[in-house]
Amino acid sequence: MDKIKIGIVGSRFAAMLHAESYKRCIYAEIKSVSAIDNLNEFADEYKIPKRYEDYHEMFEKEDINLVSVCVPNFLHKDVVVAAAETGKDIICEKPLATSIADAEKMVNVCKKNKVKLMYAEDWIFAPALTRAKQICKEGAVGEVLYIKAKETHSGSHSVYAQKKEYCGGGSMIHLGIHPIGFLPWFVGEEIIEVVSMKSGGEEKNLLHKNYSGEDWAASLVTFENGIRGFVEGNYITCGGMDDIIEIYGTNGNLHIDLTKGSPISVYSRKGYGYAVEKADFTYGWTKPAVDEIQSLGYFNEISHFVDCVRNNTEPKEGTRGEDGLKALAVVSAIYESAETGKLVKVKDIIQ
Ligand SMILES: NC(=O)c1ccc[n+]([C@@H]2O[C@H](COP(=O)([O-])OP(=O)(O)OC[C@H]3O[C@@H](n4cnc5c(N)ncnc54)[C@H](O)[C@@H]3O)[C@@H](O)[C@H]2O)c1
Numbered sequence: 270m271d272k273i274k275i276g277i278v279g280s281r282f283a284a285m286l287h288a289e290s291y292k293r294c295i296y297a298e299i300k301s302v303s304a305i306d307n308l309n310e311f312a313d314e315y316k317i318p319k320r321y322e323d324y325h326e327m328f329e330k331e332d333i334n335l336v337s338v339c340v341p342n343f344l345h346k347d348v349v350v351a352a353a354e355t356g357k358d359i360i361c362e363k364p365l366a367t368s369i370a371d372a373e374k375m376v377n378v379c380k381k382n383k384v385k386l387m388y389a390e391d392w393i394f395a396p397a398l399t400r401a402k403q404i405c406k407e408g409a410v411g412e413v414l415y416i417k418a419k420e421t422h423s424g425s426h427s428v429y430a431q432k433k434e435y436c437g438g439g440s441m442i443h444l445g446i447h448p449i450g451f452l453p454w455f456v457g458e459e460i461i462e463v464v465s466m467k468s469g470g471e472e473k474n475l476l477h478k479n480y481s482g483e484d485w486a487a488s489l490v491t492f493e494n495g496i497r498g499f500v501e502g503n504y505i506t507c508g509g510m511d512d513i514i515e516i517y518g519t520n521g522n523l524h525i526d527l528t529k530g531s532p533i534s535v536y537s538r539k540g541y542g543y544a545v546e547k548a549d550f551t552y553g554w555t556k557p558a559v560d561e562i563q564s565l566g567y568f569n570e571i572s573h574f575v576d577c578v579r580n581n582t583e584p585k586e587g588t589r590g591e592d593g594l595k596a597l598a599v600v601s602a603i604y605e606s607a608e609t610g611k612l613v614k615v616k617d618i619i620q
Pocket of ligand 1: 281282283306338340342344363364389427
């Protein structure tokens with residue numbers, strides 16, 4: 270069968286994660302890229318033949334099957350709508366959008382144009398997390414009672430992520446969206462209500478006074494069947510990205526260190542190239558990631574989505590456009606709760 274022809278929109282961090290994953294995928298070929306900066310550098314690096322500054326032009330001219338949407342959050346809706354209207358299947362980065370109205374529009378336009386909208390929640394494909402789910406399903410920890418999950422680091426490299434108007438919020442929508450998207454898939458239940466707190470942006474932030482979105486947010490959540498959860502996203506964590514998931518059951522518990530659980534320990538006086546995402550130096554003792562494209566789920570995610578397009582099958586639960594919309598509804602409920610100081614029911618945000 271022919272390879273699936275890919276067009277990437279974006280040329281920086283997320284685009285690199287997608288391109289590295291496509292490179293390992295035998296049934297995918299990156300045909301074109303569109304971006305407003307770093308275009309030739311990115312295209313040269315991944316040997317992408319066609320380059321466009323305008324993604325509309327790329328969608329019109331190029332014979333591509335699948336589009337990777339790797340632009341700042343506020344642009345997801347426009348790029349997804351344009352791709353859907355030209356008949357392309359789509360992988361959209363997290364969060365699905367910056368507002369519920371945009372996310373609903375994206376889901377509806379893709380349905381109307383009969384194209385796939387696949388939501389790139391990489392945690393659902395991370396080998397450690399799929400293994401943990403299997404262990405829980407076998408009953409190893411008994412009945413799950415409580416789950417804690419967080420993604421935190423020292424601040425986003427992307428200027429768009431630092432501004433609420435482009436990002437849709439701060440650390441919760443940008444980082445906390447991972448546990449929020451992952452947990453319903455893990456426990457097989459939706460989050461129904463939340464009680465939350467967050468820092469207030471700019472001067473009211475804990476650390477990043479130049480970020481208009483919050484730099485710290487946390488929420489207690491309840492699932493349909495009564496399981497309790499705690500999710501967090503913050504930008505006040507030094508030493509590299511920290512993704513921790515803890516599961517407490519009636520007969521045991523389980524702890525996953527997704528980002529710093531490397532089997533390699535290095536002590537270096539001089540330092541070296543790279544240890545883990547967002548770590549600022551590599552001197553002294555470090556635990557370098559072996560292969561983040563694999564361990565954080567990116568390769569499994571992209572190859573699953575390529576398979577969905579090749580075989581015309583639906584993406585797995587947790588990674589459909591509708592799942593991205595649900596995750597965004599939980600984030601919106603968390604923001605409302607943090608602002609009002611009240612418990613918020615997710616069904617009041619989205620039916
Ligand atoms: N799943 C993950 O782990 C993960 C990690 C990082 C980022 N992301 C997501 O990926 C998306 C991009 O993040 P990033 O860190 O790469 O951002 P970035 O700020 O580093 O890069 C933004 C990219 O968008 C391009 N762009 C901006 N406006 C454009 C336009 N009008 N047309 C075409 N291209 C345009 C820029 O050229 C640039 O390549 C965000 O939604 C972010 O949340 C996901």
